[in-house]
Amino acid sequence: MKTNNPTQQQAVTTADKVFEQIQHAIVEGEIPSGSKISEPGLAKHYQISRSTLREALNRLEKCHLIERKANVGSRVVDCSIEGLLELYITREALEGMACRQAALNMSDEEIADMQTMLNVHSQTQELKDGVAYYQEEGDLDFHYKVILGSHNKQLIELICGQLYHLIRMYRCQFGMNSPRASRAFDEHSRIIQAIADRDGELAEMLMRRHIAASRKNIENKIAQELPQKEKTKVQLIKS
């Protein structure tokens, strides 16, 4: 799986490399969500000095994967339902606008590229008739291309540079290989159509509905599961 994104330039310094390793460990849940981070411990584990580790921690803080309190230390963010819903709200706003801008600013080549990508995904989806690939990779790819298509550095940095990994973390932690694959495919298709038509208003509306639908899907699952038992996390959402 492609773990890196084109926005963050590839790691050259050791702090960068360790950052990516810890990032991966957090996203995949190897370092559990909500746990305290021991600077001396992690530094020893990765065979680096504490100052280098702290440099890495700063990057992690930048993309909201850890939180720091002065004179106390760092914790991995804990994945709460509320946090997940708030993240979706934010995505709806940002990606909606990104989609509108994409409709205005994407080049014809970029649009053609996205259309072929969608076709590839379509075939792959039919072939595997499993849903995992499409949602896991294809969905992210789609959203990614739209965001980059906005040609808005501010939006790209915020979504791809910061929220992206948090989204992936929630996906992993909650085991969300959403069951909405086939519907999502249609929605993606219509969004691209709107972009191709250079209809920014429609493109934004469709993208927002697309994300809002995912959010409501989650809210429904919660409404079903939560009353019967008070378990709050893992496997709650999974189809």
Place this chain on the structure above:
Amino acid sequence: MKTNNPTQQQAVTTADKVFEQIQHAIVEGEIPSGSKISEPGLAKHYQISRSTLREALNRLEKCHLIERKANVGSRVVDCSIEGLLELYITREALEGMACRQAALNMSDEEIADMQTMLNVHSQTQELKDGVAYYQEEGDLDFHYKVILGSHNKQLIELICGQLYHLIRMYRCQFGMNSPRASRAFDEHSRIIQAIADRDGELAEMLMRRHIAASRKNIENKIAQELPQKEKTKVQLIKS
């Protein structure tokens, strides 16, 4: 002028204090936009070690006031017209959504508080019949309260914690004490009304129009000024 915002807890460590000082210096233009940052130089100037300064630089990077390249160094972001417009686009998306959420989530007390604030600003505006105060402080206060009213930690962190200072920087650098004060007041008033009516959809729409109007105002100024001469920055927008 109130320089701090309620979201970032007050500085306890020296790195925090230096961070705030440099932040202020950048926002006010004392450290010119686009200039390279000398780590040894700044460390000496603030009488701290380089490692402490680097800690401060990391915070500055977090709120997009400086940019770092590996093995090369840090630069203050340069304020371009494109950057300003992109920032407005992003604000429109985020604050629009924040406004919608505020209409859903604000308590009655918070709403009443905002209404009295608006009245105070109204009187102050009439009294001074100058526009500076309202725009400089009142406008930010208004937007601030709306964002906090969303009760969405993600949105609050993104806008108040990160974009806020960048917005202030652009305001200072471009000398924008916008001439839209009276119109802005009416718009603010209608937005609060929509929030009080718990009409999220309308609240978002009005907020987006409010921000978009500012953006278009700037675009018009540019369209007027740019053809006649190629000067790109300072005083370009000022009424």
Place this chain on the structure above:
DNA sequence: ACTGATATTTATGAAGACAAATAACCCAAC
């Protein structure tokens, strides 16, 4: 046995020293 204060330990914040990479400079050759 339980509470509260003190002492010990541990972890974080800050400073200084070293190594590696980049940028600046100077001189030679075309």
Place this chain on the structure above:
DNA sequence: GTTGGGTTATTTGTCTTCATAAATATCAGT
């Protein structure tokens, strides 16, 4: 005069060490 290579100098990245604040454990007193 301009271009290319090599050397010097500066800057950044990393490590080590010290100081300070928080957390824990210990012990006395009730």
